[in-house]
Amino acid sequence: MQTRSWLAGAALVAALAMPIQAYAQKAGGTLRVYHRDTPPSASIHEEATTSTNMPFMSVYNNLVMFDQNIPKNGLETIVPDLAESWSWDDGKTKLTFKLRDGVKWHDGKPFTSADVKCTWDMLLGVSTTKMRKNPRKDWYWNLKGVSVNGANEATFELGQPQPSFLALLASGYSPVYPCHVAPKDMRTNPIGTGPFKFVELKQNESIKLVKNQDYWKEGRPYLDAIDWTIIKSRSTRILAFIADEFDLTFTTDVSIPLMKDVAAQAPHAICEKVPTGVSTNLIVNREAAPFDNEDVRKAMNLAINRDEFITILSEGEYQKGGAMLPPPGGGWGMSAEMLATVPGYGDKPTEIAQAQALMQAAGFGPDKRLAAKVSTRNIAIYRDPAVILIDQLKSIYIDAELEVVETSNWHAKVARKDYQIGLNLTGVGVDDPDVNFFENYGCGSQRNYTGYCNQEIQDLFVKQSGMTDQAERLKLVQQIDKKLQEDVARPLIFHGVNATCYQPRLKGFSQMVNSSYNGWRFEDAWLDN
Amino acid sequence: MGSYIVRRFFLMLITLIGMSIVIFALLRLVPGNIADILFDSAGFVDPSEKAALEEELGLSDPIYVQYWDWIWGMMHGDLGYSYVSERPTIDEIAPRIPITAKLAVLALFFSVVMGVPLGVISAVKQNTPIDYALRVLSLSGLSLPSFWLALLILMAFVHWFGTIPIYTSPPDTLWDELLLYSIPAAAVGFRSSALIMRLTRSSMLEVMRQDYIRTARAKGASDSTVNYSHALSNAILPVITIIGIEAAFLIGGLIVTETVFNIPGVARFIVEAIQWRDYPIVQNLVMFIAVIVVVTNFLVDLLYVALDPRIKYE
Numbered sequence: 001m002q003t004r005s006w007l008a009g010a011a012l013v014a015a016l017a018m019p020i021q022a023y024a025q026k027a028g029g030t031l032r033v034y035h036r037d038t039p040p041s042a043s044i045h046e047e048a049t050t051s052t053n054m055p056f057m058s059v060y061n062n063l064v065m066f067d068q069n070i071p072k073n074g075l076e077t078i079v080p081d082l083a084e085s086w087s088w089d090d091g092k093t094k095l096t097f098k099l100r101d102g103v104k105w106h107d108g109k110p111f112t113s114a115d116v117k118c119t120w121d122m123l124l125g126v127s128t129t130k131m132r133k134n135p136r137k138d139w140y141w142n143l144k145g146v147s148v149n150g151a152n153e154a155t156f157e158l159g160q161p162q163p164s165f166l167a168l169l170a171s172g173y174s175p176v177y178p179c180h181v182a183p184k185d186m187r188t189n190p191i192g193t194g195p196f197k198f199v200e201l202k203q204n205e206s207i208k209l210v211k212n213q214d215y216w217k218e219g220r221p222y223l224d225a226i227d228w229t230i231i232k233s234r235s236t237r238i239l240a241f242i243a244d245e246f247d248l249t250f251t252t253d254v255s256i257p258l259m260k261d262v263a264a265q266a267p268h269a270i271c272e273k274v275p276t277g278v279s280t281n282l283i284v285n286r287e288a289a290p291f292d293n294e295d296v297r298k299a300m301n302l303a304i305n306r307d308e309f310i311t312i313l314s315e316g317e318y319q320k321g322g323a324m325l326p327p328p329g330g331g332w333g334m335s336a337e338m339l340a341t342v343p344g345y346g347d348k349p350t351e352i353a354q355a356q357a358l359m360q361a362a363g364f365g366p367d368k369r370l371a372a373k374v375s376t377r378n379i380a381i382y383r384d385p386a387v388i389l390i391d392q393l394k395s396i397y398i399d400a401e402l403e404v405v406e407t408s409n410w411h412a413k414v415a416r417k418d419y420q421i422g423l424n425l426t427g428v429g430v431d432d433p434d435v436n437f438f439e440n441y442g443c444g445s446q447r448n449y450t451g452y453c454n455q456e457i458q459d460l461f462v463k464q465s466g467m468t469d470q471a472e473r474l475k476l477v478q479q480i481d482k483k484l485q486e487d488v489a490r491p492l493i494f495h496g497v498n499a500t501c502y503q504p505r506l507k508g509f510s511q512m513v514n515s516s517y518n519g520w521r522f523e524d525a526w527l528d529n
Numbered sequence: 530m531g532s533y534i535v536r537r538f539f540l541m542l543i544t545l546i547g548m549s550i551v552i553f554a555l556l557r558l559v560p561g562n563i564a565d566i567l568f569d570s571a572g573f574v575d576p577s578e579k580a581a582l583e584e585e586l587g588l589s590d591p592i593y594v595q596y597w598d599w600i601w602g603m604m605h606g607d608l609g610y611s612y613v614s615e616r617p618t619i620d621e622i623a624p625r626i627p628i629t630a631k632l633a634v635l636a637l638f639f640s641v642v643m644g645v646p647l648g649v650i651s652a653v654k655q656n657t658p659i660d661y662a663l664r665v666l667s668l669s670g671l672s673l674p675s676f677w678l679a680l681l682i683l684m685a686f687v688h689w690f691g692t693i694p695i696y697t698s699p700p701d702t703l704w705d706e707l708l709l710y711s712i713p714a715a716a717v718g719f720r721s722s723a724l725i726m727r728l729t730r731s732s733m734l735e736v737m738r739q740d741y742i743r744t745a746r747a748k749g750a751s752d753s754t755v756n757y758s759h760a761l762s763n764a765i766l767p768v769i770t771i772i773g774i775e776a777a778f779l780i781g782g783l784i785v786t787e788t789v790f791n792i793p794g795v796a797r798f799i800v801e802a803i804q805w806r807d808y809p810i811v812q813n814l815v816m817f818i819a820v821i822v823v824v825t826n827f828l829v830d831l832l833y834v835a836l837d838p839r840i841k842y843e
Binding site for chain 1: 562565566570582611613680797798806
């Protein structure tokens, strides 16, 4: 087995960043991928899960997208998709796209600028057409509207300059939808312009896509079809991959211990360890006493021994970091040196002593311990770290018991602030502060579960968003990230790292290192059978 | 007799109405609904969007209206739409029932074909190495959880044959179908076969100590005649009762087996539908099972009269 670690350093990242070399691509064949569960729907705009994003991204096109052959997404890797070109006005608030001519939807109707306007009107909530859910409305806080000029030009008008707006549009979460298809049909029978057409989605069984013979990109896709088999049991699907039933696993489905099993039993398979794009974090109900006391929250953050979590849960592979994904995978995270200066990331015995002092100041101590509940979802990836957290909180006089919450009730419970301490997982669609900060830490954001709101920090969110000098922006982003950790807004415990495995015959496929959501177009993928 | 049938028929209807109320109420007593779950998968809850979704699905209607809508729909052949797939409920349920039925029949067949003969052999060869071996086998069958056995089977297949006997696409021929379902059927039927084996053995041992068996041997009947014609025919009665009960228990085992072998049957589907709070799927499917059971009982009661002249209903 060839195990390639993204942690191997800058040299490897640079090597990965090189576009995949042109092979003598072979057309034909069916790509077989396993899926972990039935997606809630096929409508990418209505969902916030890779379960939808991974199988259906290839049904659609964006205006622009991240180069599918460069593993690290960034502004510099954005390439044209349905837009042939784009330009900013002098004030950097109007982004105009020249659209491709002659593109057709899978049902044969022509794609025009009206479809672009329709899509973003719907996301802004100004359209008469409503989706059931609109999970990324916070992404477009700065978008005033979309105007069209003829059938082949669309202009996005922003409230202030926002260079990263292009990155939002390049995400796998930002496809263009057809005006003439209702949201209900997009959930069950999606129509796109992408390289693959939707055939069927059978609950608990399969998703089938076939090649779009009229795809606007000459010679693409290479594959005839993509078959997704839904296998709920992780043991079964990993064994099926080992038995060569599949060409590709579901993204980051292979944990570090399982990767070793794959290595032992299918030595030919290629497994790449990449960040999952999901962080495990602590959420504290700031409205419930005594957690409304800032000192108690700070003590909890200081008591977290992140190295223990990482060693126990991932044999040392998970990563420490702040809100932003840490380097080398992430483009905006704090360096190890900077992180070491953040409370909670320093010398543990010293920090435990500081935490104990804070708790004593708040009225707790060895003789007056704080009884609390740690709530989390009843899923292993939530429960396991929650148990470690409970153990670590004992050192600062908190005797917590585990409260497992059924998945269906988790977000509702968090939203109504019916918890004291929570152990939560947070996925980020695009490795960019404009997504992460506004979505998870912004005042009033629906995903800001703790209700943290610091107007000074909020202003800095807006300020970094408008900066055109990306080097200067990086410095400010890291300062903001540090401040978020110091404010104990939502203390990060670790960033997950898992593996995606594929058979060597799968070519033209590149696993993204800083997002699980943006690399599933499959138009360049081919099978060397 | 005629008045009995009418009374029995109305009793059946009352039972079904009671079942429908219980099914409907139990589902609503479980915390959360499809709107909660759909928003959970999106990572947030927007109260206004959630309210709109609940209204769209009729979940904001008074509970008695929801119940009446369901019953009225059923009476008119409209089972509604799955909340998850947004397809007609009947289209989701109908293709899955035969899959589970085939699996259940095969599993039952396996458990009987394995359990009864081995139980007889074990009894006839009492306290011999064969008996000991079969008792260990039956004990292991009762002790091994079916999901663990199923995973062991999969691992063994991958290790030794480089292939895995799971469902990845619909089988093309009857033979393919038989091959596909036989291994999961054996996995789920192993426990039942162990139980049947033990019961057959003990029942056979009891019968073989009876005077009429000794008489048959004294009359010079061969071992096979004594064992199979005289002993087994009497020993099998309690075993048949257990086989009937095990058939109902099989459904529980099939949930796990369908999951491990990735078979898209109705057993796994109903569990996932419950997790999704997909009310139209769950309540119609459970009601379907209830109707089958109640109607079967009704027909059996009528058959008693036809088959046993001693039974008279007034």
